[in-house]
Amino acid sequence: KQEVTQIPAALSVPEGENLVLNCSFTDSAIYNLQWFRQDPGKGLTSLLLIQSSQREQTSGRLNASLDKSSGRSTLYIAASQPGDSATYLCAVAGSYQLTFGKGTKLSVIP
């Protein structure tokens, strides 16, 4: 059974800092890995999707990497802003379903 772990559970940084969120998974037989953003009481916003054959994806200030063999992914956020404050979820796509981590709650302090 796939298990997804996200570290840290919470992170607080001053505005402008670069930061890295970590995601690890136990079963490397995945189709893709996706990073989502979730604001309090809201649904999910897809940020980046990395196919199993890819190493990284970039969108604006976000960069996600994938090392399938070691079961790890990182989400890099450059020049953080208060508007980046949210919970970031990592989800791994296996056979017909997604397995989510518990998320990292990010607070960017102005």
Place this chain on the structure above:
Amino acid sequence: GAVVSQHPSRVICKSGTSVKIECRSLDFQATTMFWYRQFPKQSLMLMATSNEGSKATYEQGVEKDKFLINHASLTLSTLTVTSAHPEDSSFYICSASKAGELRETQYFGPGTRLLVL
């Protein structure tokens, strides 16, 4: 685009009553819809997977008689929480996969907050 809506966005009900939550794919046909539940500070947990016109497949530990899922068309799935109890209070999120795309690519609705008093 691939927009999924949910209705209602939040609902408060009395213990013992039933609540229906709708999930609609607005601009695409959804061959498969998924229902997730998220408790505070927890990850999304898959409850069930439904394909249009067939019975839903429930995950282990999810009572199919309590959480009734109907996927009557390619754009609508409903989740009915029957005889709701306070422990059913949670955030329910649906997602849908497009016809022609892999099931692993899912488009998520905005969620429904259920509070059972």
